[in-house]
Amino acid sequence: MADVLILGANGQIARLSENIFLSDTGDDLKLYLRRADRLRDLANDRVELIDGDATDVDKLVESMKDVQMVYANLAGNNIEDQAKAVVEAMSKAGVSRLVWISTLGIYDEVPGKFGKWNNETLGDYITRYAAAAKVIEGSDLDYTVIRPAWLTNKDEVDYETTQKGEAFKGTEVSRKSIAQIVVDIAQVPSKFSKESIGVNKPNTDGDKPSWY
Numbered sequence: 001m002a003d004v005l006i007l008g009a010n011g012q013i014a015r016l017s018e019n020i021f022l023s024d025t026g027d028d029l030k031l032y033l034r035r036a037d038r039l040r041d042l043a044n045d046r047v048e049l050i051d052g053d054a055t056d057v058d059k060l061v062e063s064m065k066d067v068q069m070v071y072a073n074l075a076g077n078n079i080e081d082q083a084k085a086v087v088e089a090m091s092k093a094g095v096s097r098l099v100w101i102s103t104l105g106i107y108d109e110v111p112g113k114f115g116k117w118n119n120e121t122l123g124d125y126i127t128r129y130a131a132a133a134k135v136i137e138g139s140d141l142d143y144t145v146i147r148p149a150w151l152t153n154k155d156e157v158d159y160e161t162t163q164k165g166e167a168f169k170g171t172e173v174s175r176k177s178i179a180q181i182v183v184d185i186a187q188v189p190s191k192f193s194k195e196s197i198g199v200n201k202p203n204t205d206g207d208k209p210s211w212y
Helices: 014-025 035-041 057-062 079-093 110-120 126-135 173-187
Strands: 003-007 029-032 047-051 069-072 097-103 143-147 150-152 160-163 172-174 195-200
Touching: 003 014, 003 126, 003 195, 014 173, 029 057, 047 057, 047 172, 057 143, 057 150, 069 079, 069 110, 069 143, 069 150, 069 173, 079 126, 097 173, 126 143, 126 173, 143 173, 150 160
Parallel strands: 003 029, 003 069, 029 047, 069 097, 097 143, 143 195, 150 172
Antiparallel strands: 160 195
16 A cells, blocks of 8 residues: 655646545545645545645655655646755655656657647747756656646546657547556556656647647
């Protein structure tokens, strides 16, 4: 049994992962977010709600007590500062396993017309997330950086992965697929250890996601 701290616990992927954790595993969860009362419906003997900000190092350290893995589902213009706070807190708390959700394009790894469209559409968002990923990869943590394709709400787990240094594949992937990867890593911590993985649904290549 693993205790997992989920940062940004009200995010869409995070909510999906929480449902999988609670239905398919015996893991206990600590759900960390601003305005934690938004998840009061999940509170039970396996779930602890923590009201906090992802840049509050002291609160993060306190929340990491008895935790085996941290899953960061964070966003915002200050994502690099959040990354620095998470790394510092994990180092102080003696927790090493981190799953960090990023975005596609942070290494300019998306080829062709889709890559050009992705860069133009996301703009500075990519730059900010690239800076945050650099903080994670430059740390001593046992990290996995996940770079999803454009996200859908399809009720499916269907994905393939690429490694850092490889060209990104496909244009889309379901949030449920990303959530399942997070849960799988918690069950087998060596899975995707020290890797930055691109994640897409097979056979979704194109100049842009199908709904654009």
